[in-house]
Every structure is written in C-alpha cells, then in structure tokens.
Amino acid sequence: MKTLKNHLGLITSLVIVILIAIAPIVSxxxxxxxxxxxxxxxxxxxxxxxxxxxxxxxxxxxxIVFFGFGGYVxxxxxxxxxxxxxxxxxxxxxxxxxxxxxxxxxxxRLRGAYxxxxxxxxxxxxxxxxxxxxxxxxxxxxxxxxSVYQEYGGAMKAxxxxxxxxxxxxxxxxxxxxxxxxxxxxxxxxxxxxxxxxAEVMGVVAPDAKTWAFVLSAIFPGMVGALxxxxxxxxxxxxxxxxxxxxEMIVMVMLGGQGTVLGPILGAAGYQRMRGLLVTSPIFKNIxxxxxxxxxxxxVLFVPAGVIGWARQRWPKLRRVLQ
Amino acid sequence: xxRSFTILLALVLxxxxxxxxxxxxxxxxxxxxxxxxxxxxxxxxxxxxxxxxASQTGKYNVSSGRQVNGLNLWMKQINEAGGIKxxxxxxxxxxxVSYDDESNKDRxxxxxxxxxxxxxxxxxxxxxxxxxxAAAAVIAEQYGKVMLTTGAASDATYKQGYTKVFQMYxxxxxxxxxxxxxxxxxxxxxxxxxxxxxxxxxxxxxxxxAKEYAASKGYDVVLFEGYDPETTDFGPFINxxxxxxxxxxLGGGHFQDGxxxxxxxxxxxxxxxxxxLLVAPPEPDFADLGDAAVGIIGPSQWEPLAxxxxxxxxxxxxxxxxxxxxxxxxxxxxxAGGYAAGLVLEKxxxxxxxxxxxxxxxxxxxxDLTLFFGKIKFDTSPEAHGLQIGHSMIxxxxxxxxxxxxxxxxWPEDGAxxxxxxPLH
Numbered sequence: 001m002k003t004l005k006n007h008l009g010l011i012t013s014l015v016i017v018i019l020i021a022i023a024p025i026v027s028x029x030x031x032x033x034x035x036x037x038x039x040x041x042x043x044x045x046x047x048x049x050x051x052x053x054x055x056x057x058x059x060x061x062x063x064i065v066f067f068g069f070g071g072y073v074x075x076x077x078x079x080x081x082x083x084x085x086x087x088x089x090x091x092x093x094x095x096x097x098x099x100x101x102x103x104x105x106x107x108x109r110l111r112g113a114y115x116x117x118x119x120x121x122x123x124x125x126x127x128x129x130x131x132x133x134x135x136x137x138x139x140x141x142x143x144x145x146x147s148v149y150q151e152y153g154g155a156m157k158a159x160x161x162x163x164x165x166x167x168x169x170x171x172x173x174x175x176x177x178x179x180x181x182x183x184x185x186x187x188x189x190x191x192x193x194x195x196x197x198x199a200e201v202m203g204v205v206a207p208d209a210k211t212w213a214f215v216l217s218a219i220f221p222g223m224v225g226a227l228x229x230x231x232x233x234x235x236x237x238x239x240x241x242x243x244x245x246x247x248e249m250i251v252m253v254m255l256g257g258q259g260t261v262l263g264p265i266l267g268a269a270g271y272q273r274m275r276g277l278l279v280t281s282p283i284f285k286n287i288x289x290x291x292x293x294x295x296x297x298x299x300v301l302f303v304p305a306g307v308i309g310w311a312r313q314r315w316p317k318l319r320r321v322l323q
Numbered sequence: 324x325x326r327s328f329t330i331l332l333a334l335v336l337x338x339x340x341x342x343x344x345x346x347x348x349x350x351x352x353x354x355x356x357x358x359x360x361x362x363x364x365x366x367x368x369x370x371x372x373x374x375x376x377a378s379q380t381g382k383y384n385v386s387s388g389r390q391v392n393g394l395n396l397w398m399k400q401i402n403e404a405g406g407i408k409x410x411x412x413x414x415x416x417x418x419x420v421s422y423d424d425e426s427n428k429d430r431x432x433x434x435x436x437x438x439x440x441x442x443x444x445x446x447x448x449x450x451x452x453x454x455x456x457a458a459a460a461v462i463a464e465q466y467g468k469v470m471l472t473t474g475a476a477s478d479a480t481y482k483q484g485y486t487k488v489f490q491m492y493x494x495x496x497x498x499x500x501x502x503x504x505x506x507x508x509x510x511x512x513x514x515x516x517x518x519x520x521x522x523x524x525x526x527x528x529x530x531x532x533a534k535e536y537a538a539s540k541g542y543d544v545v546l547f548e549g550y551d552p553e554t555t556d557f558g559p560f561i562n563x564x565x566x567x568x569x570x571x572x573l574g575g576g577h578f579q580d581g582x583x584x585x586x587x588x589x590x591x592x593x594x595x596x597x598x599x600l601l602v603a604p605p606e607p608d609f610a611d612l613g614d615a616a617v618g619i620i621g622p623s624q625w626e627p628l629a630x631x632x633x634x635x636x637x638x639x640x641x642x643x644x645x646x647x648x649x650x651x652x653x654x655x656x657x658x659a660g661g662y663a664a665g666l667v668l669e670k671x672x673x674x675x676x677x678x679x680x681x682x683x684x685x686x687x688x689x690x691d692l693t694l695f696f697g698k699i700k701f702d703t704s705p706e707a708h709g710l711q712i713g714h715s716m717i718x719x720x721x722x723x724x725x726x727x728x729x730x731x732x733x734w735p736e737d738g739a740x741x742x743x744x745x746p747l748h
Contacts, residue, residue, distance in 0.1 A: 034433035155465040234457035
C-alpha cells in the first residue's frame with residue numbers, strides 16, 4: 001500500500017493514458033480508434049522529448065529526426081528485407097538511440113540557442129542524406145505492398161494492432177519518463193537544467209548524463225516512426241522529417257507542463273484533440289490554424305508553467321499525484 | 324485573476340481529458356450537395372456520398388482547391404440535371420463530404436477512416452499528391468471503397484496490390500516519354516540527351532523512367548544530374564550540359580526552379596536544340612519570362628487548347644466556359660482532373676446500371692472512353708491494377724505569333740494546334 005502511495009504520480013499518469021484510449025477499445029469504433037492513435041502518437045513523441053527538454057532543459061527543434069530515421073530503417077527492413085514489424089520497431093528504436101548517442105557526443109557540448117540551432121541542422125542534414133541514399137529509395141521513398149498486411153491477419157487487423165502497439169508504447173514511455181524523473185540520474189538532469197556548471201561542481205557528469213538523456217528521448221520516437229510508416233504503407237523524405245512536427249512536440253510539452261510526467265500527456269492529448277476538433281468543425285475548419293494559434297497564445301500567456309506546473313503551484317498537496 | 328486561471332485550467336483539462344476519452348461525435352464536415360440530402364435511400368432517389376480530403380491549408384492548397392472546384396462543378400451539374408436515372412427507376416444524386424488534410428500525412432488515415440465508417444462514403448476521391456494518396460489507399464482498400472485518384476501521378480501506389488484504387492492522371496513513368504517521341508519524330512539525328520532535374524520524389528520518378536525510355540530508343544544520356552529543390556543558380560549545371568555536348572535537355576521540377584533554369588539557359592545562350600521541363604511551362608505565369616520562354620516545351624495533363632473529341636461528357640470548351648462562369652478563373656489541369664474524376668464515376672454508374680460497389684468497380688475495370696480530359700483506361704493486371712494506361716500527356720510549347728507570346732499544343736499529333744518550333748538555337 002505504501003509502495004502504491006509512493007508511486008501515485010505514475011499510477012495517475014498511466015490511468016489517464018488508459019482513459020484516453022478506452023473509448024475505441026470498448027466501442028470498437030474505427031474512426032474513434034484512428035483519432036486516439038494520433039493522440040497516443042503525440043503522447044509518445046511529447047513524453048520522449050520531455051526527457052530532454054523538460055528534465056534537462058535542452059530545447060531540441062529537430063527531434064523529429066529520430067522519428068524519421070527510425071521509421072526509415074524500420075520500413076526498409078519490412079519492405080526490402082522481409083522482416084516483421086517487431087524487428088523493424090526494435091531496429092528503429094536502436095538506430096535512433098545510436099544516432100542520438102553519436103550526435104549527443106558531438107552537439108551536446110553546445111548550450112542554449114546554439115544547441116537548438118544545431119538540432120535543426122541535424123534534421124535537415126539527415127533528410128538530405130536520406131534524399132540521396134538509394135537503398136532507401138532516394139527522393140521517391142519506399143512503398144509497401146498491401147499483401148504485407150496479410151501476415152498480420154489483413155489490413156483491418158494490422159491497423160487495429162497498430163493502435164494497441166501504440167498504446168503499449170505510450171504506457172512504456174510514461175513508465176520510462178517516471179523512472180527517469182524519480183531516479184538519481186533524473187535528479188542529475190534536473191540539476192543540469194537549473195545550472196549546469198553548479199551541477200558539475202556537485203558531481204554530476206554533465207556530458208554523460210545529457211547524452212544518455214538524449215538517447216532515452218530518441219528510442220521511442222524511432223519505434224513510433226517504424227510503426228507509423230508501416231501503418232501508412234509508404235515513406236518519403238518530406239513526410240519523415242517535418243520540422244513543424246518538432247515544433248508541435250515542443251508546444252505540447254510546454255502546454256502540459258515541462259519537466260513533469262503528466263504534463264506532456266495532457267499537453268499532447270489536449271493539443272491533438274483541439275486540432276482534430278477544429279479540423280472537422282463546420283465553424284472553425286477554415287480558420288482552424290489561426291484559432292489553435294490563438295488558443296495556444298492565451299494558454300502560454302496565462303499559464304506559462306503549463307497546466308500541471310500551474311496546478312502543482314496552486315495546490316501543493318496534489319504534488320504527489322500530479323508528477 | 325485566480326478565477327481566470329481556473330477557467331483556463333478547466334478549458335485545457337476539458338480538452339485533454341473529457342474530449343479525448345469520450346466517444347467522438349460524428350463531425351459536421353463540409354457537405355456539398357445539389358440534390359437530396361442525408362445519404363439515405365428512398366424508393367426512387369438514392370444519394371451517394373463522395374468522400375475526400377482536400378488540402379485547404381499547407382503547400383498543396385492551390386492545386387488541391389482547384390481539383391475540388393472541378394469535382395464540385397461536376398456534382399452541381401449532375402444534380403441540377405436531375406441525377407443519373409437507372410433502369411430500375413432509381414435516380415442517383417451525389418453529395419460530397421470533405422475534410423482538410425493540411426497537406427500532410429498525419430491525419431489522412433484518420434480522416435479517411437472517418438469518411439468510410441462515420442460518414443458512410445460510398446465512393447472516395449484521393450487527396451492531392453502521391454504521398455497522401457498512398458496513405459489513403461490503405462484505408463480505401465481496407466474498407467472496400469472504390470477510390471479515384473487525382474493529382475497522384477506516382478506509379479508505385481498502383482503496384483502494391485490494391486484492387487479498388489483507380490488513377491486518373493498519366494503516371495509519372497510516362498510524363499516525359501512523349502517528349503522523347505516528339506524529339507525522335509522532329510529530328511532523328513539528335514542523339515545526345517541531358518537530364519537535369521529537381522531532386523524530389525515526383526521529378527526523380529519521372530526522369531528515371533524517361534531516361535530508361537530514352538536509352539531504349541537509342542539515345543545517349545550524356546548527363547543525369549539532380550539539383551536541390553532550393554537551387555536558384557543553374558550555372559554549374561549549364562556548364563556541365565555544355566561540356567557534355569548535349570543537344571537536348573529534359574528535366575526540371577516545379578515552377579520556381581523550372582522558370583529559373585529556363586531563364587538562365589536563355590541568358591547563357593546554351594546551344595541546345597530542344598528543352599522540355601516539368602510543371603513550370605504549362606503555368607500561365609511562365610509567360611513572364613518573355614523571350615526566354617519561347618520554344619520551351621512542357622508536359623501537361625490537360626490544356627484547354629487540346630482538341631479531343633469526347634465520347635462522353637462535355638467538350639473542353641464547354642467545360643472551360645462552365646468553369647469560368649462558376650469560379651471566374653481559367654481552369655487548370657487540376658480543375659479538369661477533378662471534373663473528369665466525377666465524369667468517370669458517373670460513366671461507371673451508368674455502365675453498371677447500379678450503385679453496387681462491385682458493379683461500379685467492374686465498370687471501371689472495363690472502361691475505355693475519351694473525355695475532354697483525354698482517353699481513360701485502367702490497367703487490370705494484378706501487378707498494376709488501377710494504373711492509368713489510356714491517358715497521355717499533352718505537350719505545349721511557348722511560341723510567338725508576331726509579338727504575342729502564347730502556348731501551342733505540339734504533341735500528340737492528333738491534339739496538336741501548331742508545328743513544333745525547332746531547333747531552339
């Protein structure tokens with residue numbers, strides 16, 4: 001019982017993710033399932049980014065590079081090597097982590113705006129590389145035969161399965177985020193966020209800690225990329241490395257509350273649901289981007305710490321639950 | 324202040340929790356209809372729902388918008404004419420349901436699933452562009468919905484084992500092959516060809532197929548070089564073209580780069596006899612290049628000038644007049660593609676004499692007709708089902724009549740309005 005009480009923050013976060021996903025599971029409604037798939041994908045991406053942005057304080061404007069790179073490697077393994085989705089996702093996660101490790105060694109020495117700029121450069125460089133890399137189809141990308149879905153019981157089953165895999169990934173990333181936040185390693189990251197020089201004086205090996213935070217924040221986007229493009233049936237450079245999605249990831253983290261476990265979940269769900277509703281709303285559909293921009297502006301102006309950050313300040317007693 | 328915070332918090336929580344967890348209601352999508360509403364069948368009238376996403380925002384906005392205009396014009400006309408009368412007395416009318424896909428793939432599958440399941444779309448039209456269409460095709464096939472694709476020229480989508488997806492456009496693999504035929508017919512002595520193209524999905528797919536075709540026709544491909552989509556200085560490429568001794572250039576990509584390339588070829592007086600570029604030349608704004616535009620050839624899916632004799636639907640002139648009256652602008656080939664997609668659906672329903680999806684699919688499989696848009700016939704082999712094999716590109720060339728610069732159709736011969744201006748230099 002005491003253990004449960006100690007991990008109330010984790011339990012709350014997991015329950016909220018399950019609540020978000022429960023409607024299509026109960027009703028079996030395909031349209032609802034697709035909506036929630038988009039939300040869960042956003043939760044995985046935002047929670048992953050939060051490990052770097054929220055805990056460590058490093059803004060990565062090109063974080064989508066891991067989604068694209070992992071997606072490409074996974075898609076290549078499925079279409080050209082005949083591997084299963086499981087191998088593809090695993091490989092997508094591993095190569096993204098590896099890419100983050102190598103990049104981390106090189107660019108995490110930069111701080112502030114210089115690091116942010118470097119991440120944009122990395123995204124563009126990887127996209128240019130893929131654009132000229134023939135085994136990955138160069139600029140034309142790759143397409144998957146419809147018959148591949150037969151191995152998973154047909155397209156209908158494959159798409160349904162993708163949803164459940166995404167739900168598992170979302171739950172796993174929440175656990176990872178919580179474990180990092182409550183570990184000694186996580187405390188080191190929070191110290192770096194507050195003052196990197198002071199953290200080093202206190203014994204935090206900042207370059208190593210930052211690199212591992214970067215790696216952890218890259219693995220799940222890589223796996224999600226492999227799953228997303230498997231479900232889409234095709235991949236091409238422009239779809240795999242959209243800079244605007246990187247920015248949306250940052251917005252989702254800020255909206256919910258950076259540096260918290262629950263914040264990115266609420267931020268991602270709220271942002272995606274808002275976009276989804278505006279896109280299909282008869283009143284707002286033609287001005288949906290302007291409306292969502294305006295709403296974001298209001299929230300950032302009045303709740304700069306994000307929803308969870310503000311709630312934690314407002315009701316200190318709830319801090320155990322709202323982590 | 325506290326109160327406003329509370330309201331904001333309530334708003335955000337409401338958005339993130341309640342709405343996300345709740346069963347989403349059927350959205351109120353854009354609905355266009357000139358006939359019966361509700362998508363319900365009565366004894367005599369049946370309204371078919373045509374579902375699609377359009378790029379109302381994002382980079383495909385203009386092209387996609389024109390495509391939708393074309394489709395809506397057809398729908399308005401057919402509904403105003405009383406719909407399609409089947410032999411059993413049923414009158415078929417149409418209603419469109421559409422959403423904004425924001426020109427990106429993120430929500431395409433989500434929205435097409437909604438169209439197929441919540442909006443009960445009977446027939447689907449593809450989004451604009453090959454990338455978005457590839458994602459939508461998975462859903463169309465999964466739910467057994469016939470989908471006509473417009474604005475999606477890539478061949479790859481139709482070679483993935485789909486059986487319900489049908490292409491309206493000439494595929495990328497045949498985009499430039501007509502230019503090779505035109506060159507061979509005009510001057511058999513030319514042998515050295517250079518391909519200089521934008522390093523993007525569409526252009527690369529086009530030139531790779533054209534290169535293979537040119538090689539099979541005995542041409543010597545002396546240069547095959549891609550350039551970055553942002554390229555503005557073509558000097559290095561022009562030097563390479565000259566060094567390679569190319570007599571003809573094929574390539575280009577989109578409007579900006581294609582225009583810059585044509586202008587710089589003219590300014591540097593590059594001694595080539597034949598230049599064909601993708602996308603840019605058919606655009607009316609290409610005339611802004613003045614003398615640099617003269618002689619440049621470009622492929623187009625459709626041109627108002629083209630003199631096809633349709634065996635179904637309006638003539639090109641009738642379509643152009645109706646479009647001008649409805650939207651006060653010249654129709655582009657995207658508009659024509661959207662309208663023609665509607666005509667093809669109409670013809671398939673008439674041929675099938677039914678609204679049964681399998682009967683409509685069978686009618687599309689057997690279709691072989693000429694519209695104002697050109698010939699329409701679909702591949703029915705399992706390897707490339709739905710690939711367009713009837714339609715051909717039209718090649719226009721900018722020519723001067725006195726001081727007046729204008730487009731002329733120079734290929735194919737049966738649609739030509741003028742002799743090709745050759746050689747360029």
